[in-house]
Amino acid sequence: MRIVIAGGHGRIALRLERLLSAGGHEAVGIIRRPEQAEDLRTAGAEPVVLDLESASVEEVTEVLRGADAAVFAAGAGPGSGAARKETVDRDAAVLFADAAERAGVRRFLVVSSMGADAAHAGDEVFDAYLRAKGAADDAVRSRAGLEWTVLRPGMLTDDAGKGLVRLGASTGRGPIPRDDVAAVLAELVETPATAGLTLELVTGPTPVMVAVKDVAGN
Template sequence: MRIVIAGGHGQIALRLERLLAARGDEAVGVIRNPDQVEDLRAAGAEPVVLDLESASVEEVAQVLQGADAAVFAAGAGPDSGSARKETVDRGAAVLFADAAERAGVRRYVVVSSMGADPDHRGDEVFDAYLRAKGAADAYVRSRSSTLDWTILRPGMLTNDAGTGEVLLTASTGRGPVPRDDVAAALLELLETPATAGLTLELISGNVPVSVAVKDIAGN
């Protein structure tokens, strides 16, 4: 498979790229900073330098042409202000979805956030982030006629070694989850088209990732 990942230098994206490369799939990472090119190559991914805050739908669609799936894993980052939550966490996600449609890429997986809600209240930067992610998720859900989308909302992300065991349901409650296990769940979701149309929460648990994804797909 050829998988194009927005936010290709993110911690989850790099882990996913390594997993894809290890099994012989083609991972393409879209990055803004050319200094990150070698990091992506080291992860086994093909780097594409393109700023999703300024690119056109046509430019992004060219990158997505011929892909089997698109993964939106970009984010403005914890040190950014409210304005970039809007331009990256919402705007770039909408752009990437529009470009996937333009390129005819139906499978579209989003790394969102637990608590994302376009109507979330509050004036802090994190509140703006949850509103932006919620608005992006709502937009993606509205494209069901053209995108086979799945939205994954992990709990508190950690850099602990993955256990390979998770809780994956529509509502898990709060909890931590290693980035390793988020990447493993994304890989399984990409392989499981029956999860299209689902918004899922993910935290650490006691069910192997592959089983958790198969279980949720069968419900």
């Protein structure tokens, strides 16, 4: 499979690219800065330099053309203000979904956040982040042309992944290593039976492959 990942230099995305490459897939990572390209090559991914905050839908469509799946894993990052939560976490996700539809890429995964809600109240930057993620999720879920799955991890950590998770419509709050988020995404990409699901993810007792099969009804 050819899988295009928005936010290709992110900490989850780099882990996902390594897993996809090791599994024999062709991973393509969209990055903003050329100096990030070597990190993607080291991870086994093909880098494409394109700024999703300024790119046209036609430009993004060309990158996605011929892909089997798309993963939106971009984010403005913890040091950014509320405005960039809207331009990256919301608007870039909508742009990526629009381009995927135009390119005929049906399988579409979103890395969202637990608690994402377009109507979330509050004036802090994190409140703006949850609103932006929620609005992006709503926009993706309205696309009839996409076989979408929205993944909402709990508190992200850089602990070594154990491959044991709790995955479902409602898991309760908790931490989850980025390693395990990437492992779940790699399984979800190849599990189209999870299309139409919004899933929460935290550390738990179930091996990743079994957890994904369980939510898929397999």
